[in-house]
Amino acid sequence: MAKVFDYAEVAQHNTAASCWVILYGNVYDVTDFIPEHPGGAKVILQLAGSDATEEYDPIHPPGILEENLKPENKLGTINADTLPSTEKSPVETGEAVLEGPVDLESLLNLDDIEEVATKQIPNKAWAYYYSASDDLKSKTFNNIVYGQILLRPRIFVDCVNCDTSTSFLGHDVKLPIYVSPAAMARLAHPDGERGIGQACEQFGAMQVISQNASMTPEQIVADAKPGQIFGWQLYVQNEREKSEAMLARIKKLPQIKFICLTLDAPVPGKREHDERSKNVGSNLPVRAAVQEGDSVSTTSTNAKTPAPPRSMGVGQSLFWGTAADLTWQKTLPWLAKHTDLPIVLKGLQTHEDAYLASLHTPQVKAIILSNHGGRALDTAPPGVHTLLEIRKYCPEVFDRIEVWVDGGIKRGTDVVKALCLGARGVGVGRAALFGLGAGGKEGVARVLEILKAETETCMRLLGVDRIDQLGMQHINTRAVERDIYDGPAALERPSLWSKPRAKL
Secondary structure (H helix, E strand, O other): OOEEEOHHHHHOOEEOOEEEEEEOOEEEEOHHHHHHOOOOHHHHHOOOOOEOHHHHOOOOOOOHHHHHOOHHHEEEEEOHHHOOOOOOOHHHHOOOOOOOOOOHHHOOOHHHHHHHHHHHOOHHHHHHHHOOEOOOHHHHHHHHHHHOOEEOOOOOOOOOOOEOOEEEOOEEEOOOEEEOOOOOHHHOOOOHHHHHHHHHHHHOOEEEEOOOOOOOHHHHHOOOOOOOOEEEEEOOEOOHHHHHHHHHHHHOOOOEEEEEEEOOOOOOOOEHHHHHOOOOHHHOOOOOOOOOOOOOOOOOOOOOOOOOOOOOOHHHHHHOOEOOOOOHHHHHHHHHHHOOOOEEEEEEOOHHHHHHHHOOOOOEEEEEEOOHHHOOOOOOOOHHHHHHHHHHHOOOHHHHOEEEEEOOOOOHHHHHHHHHOOOOEEEEOHHHHHHHHHHHHHHHHHHHHHHHHHHHHHHHHHOOOEHHHOOHHHEEOHHHHOOOOOOOOOOOOOOOOOOOOOOO
């Protein structure tokens, strides 16, 4: 029979020499695990002798405890009556609370959904989802630029029927909209990434699963219906064997059809909303094993020996351990050794890189034009600018590989404008997370329902009933073209195994 502990007894074990924590009503001795914890000892010691469930649960996929602790580390259960009260009023937490369930049908656009979610999710979740780099200029401009493109409706066209179906990498989908890799979904709602997947299935949309998901890939795809399409995001780790092990694991999941290699954030951007959020970074795991004695500067971005700052938000915590030494010459051949799935390169922001990617077919099947939602380099260009650059300097890219785009999509008209510019499809990330926050998986479904309806309305008013009919004839981009890159094309064809050099 399991021993029952009082909280006062557990609280005494709060040092590196004897470290106990309470998780899900059970008491664990994690003393021996402290040196092995990927986030270092400090993260665990800050929760030593206490109930760590609230901080642990939204961050760690289920099953991690069993993978990392021995059965004998589970000492018993906690007497719930002895736990200190953790309830706080909205005044204490600074969080607004809505009264009663949300009528999702009353939410008419993505801004409505974000407003409701903001009032319901914890401050640290909002700060992580909302935050972007520096002054949020790229995040804001990602959306504003769509408003600078004007539509050109045609009349006397039969618009009774409207078909939004298309395909990604040869896989049929019902929407040209996919959910971008969105991390830490269970910070918003227990449905998490599985709930996002269930909403995507309802509308025939594709989901790209974040490497930093708060559920395991197996759990996310477990209930997938035949024909449902998933991708897996990969942040290559300094410890390559970890990435290789994950690629081997993904290979066993037939629902996952491609690897989305993320390249637009080799180091974390400075996200001040996230960093200001209280009680976030100190209790989160990081992906690099940093020893307490490391003497690297707290602002170092050294890819091999990074030292996490003493106080950091969710975003920075998740990035430590990510490799910053990826190259065309080394990384793609390495990937070819460890996966035969198609590669989608995420984070291209110039026509030069789009052109280089198109030279790496058939391994590279698609690219995603993205500035990481404005979360990496502030004032980096929106995907619309890069689409126009490709059209101007190397339109053959559209014939060689699929071009997807994300960032700033808030309306169906935004979706249609991206498709008119040549994008195969568009991704939404924050919208799915805020949908979870507003109403769980039903909230995500409402996000997709709104975007689908707005996309259909836009297509009908343009006089178009199929995605493949959309083109430059339906938009006026003159106001945007004024601001796109206007330098040399820099498209000297490099050797695939030598360092690419731009023309000067």
